[in-house]
Amino acid sequence: MIYHSIDQLIGHTPLLDLPIDVPNSSRILAKLEMQNPGGSVKDRLGLEIIEEGIRQGRIIANHTHIIEPTAGNTGIGIALAAQKYHLPVTFVVPDKFSPEKQAIMKALGATIINTPSDAGMKGAAVKAKALAKQTPAAYVPMQFTNPVNPLTYERTLGPEIIADLAGQELTAFVAGAGTGGTFAGTARALRAAYPDLQAIAVEPEGSILNGGPAHQHRTEGIGVEMIPPFFKGLKINQVQTIADHDAFRQVRRAAAELGLLIGSSSGAALQASLNVARILPKHSTIVTIFPDGSDRYLGEGIYDKD
């Protein structure tokens, strides 16, 4: 097949049955989202946010200035889609986030403004809104509250997984939560097809879903400072809180044993899936998401020992 534009390469990622020992003779199937053209699950959202904005008349090609607070991957997705419609983009990024992601966003044409990491994503959001007030024809998609975020995954990732399974049973869905869009949208689509599905959210230590106090963590892309609005009305069977050292141990192990180059949120998802397999019935099928790859974290020493 010959493709004609980058956005045609988004989605339809492989679902890999991980060749590892899983407790209770269960299996873990991982959706390899690093295979999207911008390298993450958030390419799907970038395209939808821009095209939905155009459909709603909020974005005009060649004209509207997109401003968004982002940890990086959503920025890369938006920057890719913005190129197609010739839209200027500015991203507000807390300075702790991976320099590789920021370099990729710049290469795609975006302007980056850094905010202090201590102010978290909340600080980046406040700055983005202030910038938008001073910028003519600005539009802030605001991935943290925009319903297009979970809808993207309900329309694309969930149905792809259902098609990949081709009628086979599914016991549990395990995925990390940053904005919560990937988890909420995919869980909604999967539960419509599998009403008894266990939906298990993953967060790093330092995130508040299981009630712990908020603090910094090394696992990048997941973790929340408040309960995502997308979780309203969604049944979450369990939240797995994964320590950084466990997430990074799985990252190293995936490379060394499986030849899989995954980022730390994928490492956390793998550790959580293994934990869940221990408490689920024998021969369960667990689907998880590997949101991005390790290449954009090499400068942070993702493969270094703790």
Ligand code: PMP
């Ligand atoms: N992992 C990585 C690497 C990410 O960049 C993101 C997006 N922040 C996520 C997981 C979580 O996705 P979501 O925002 O949809 O919860």
